[in-house]
Amino acid sequence: MNYAKIRNYDIANGEGVRTSLFVSGCTNHCPGCFNPEEQNFNCGRPFTKETIAEIHKMLANPVISGLSLLGGDPLCQDYGGIHDLIDLCFYTHSIGKTVWLWTGFIWEDCYNPLFPDKDEDDHQFAQMALLTSCDVVIDGPFKMELSDRMLKWRGSANQRVIDVQKTLRQKKIVLYEGEHYE
Template structure:
């Protein structure tokens, strides 16, 4: 797995002050994608144990309150093997940090695949659905097109259906 970008102290991709990882590789190829460079699985730099350790340290810094980690792409769910260890570590080593994840897959598609469901189960918020240029709306929060949803993952998993995140 490659990392296209890592942004520390991000205030755009989720609530609060957070860090964001952009994975490389996406087979959706949405027309009008804001980040088409990340379609290439070889774009960026290789994901290493050293990078993972740095993310954990960055999430646990004490001089400022970091809310959590956002995982975008590319398509994170086409990089499950690389991300699963990281999200497990975050839940074990980063007390009180949430995980937001963006995907071109819908919640309903993700829960039908065991490996994708494993990654999803460690996340708190999912923004799902492919970007659709014909449904683009620049006034939406955390999503680019009307078909995309902001979902409470843990509530969705416990209730067996997609549950929106309150105010969005």
């Protein structure tokens, strides 16, 4: 997996002050994408143990509320890359912080609680594990015709801000209603 950039003290991508990891690579190619250069899987630098250590150090700062995973698209990563992201989610939660993830995919197309057998498609199982390791997922492709700069944390009206843990408990999509959400 490659990443395009890491933004520390990010106030635009999620609630509070965050550390944001922009992974490289996306297969959705949404017209009007705000990060078209990051659709290329070879963009940026390799994600290494040193990168993980750097992110851990950033997240340890008490002013940081959590980790935001964007791109590119985190769900477009290969099996190893998705597992690296899952490990980051576990670490972030272990220090009492939240994880937000943006994807051009739709939740219902990626999350199937009746998944028959993890061995049938390990990649899809890993994608589901990544989704369920997050606190908030913003899903759906960017649609230029539904673009609205006034929307909080999303670019177009079709995208949803999903409260993942409530969604899993209630077995239906529950939209996020955070402290600062309007």
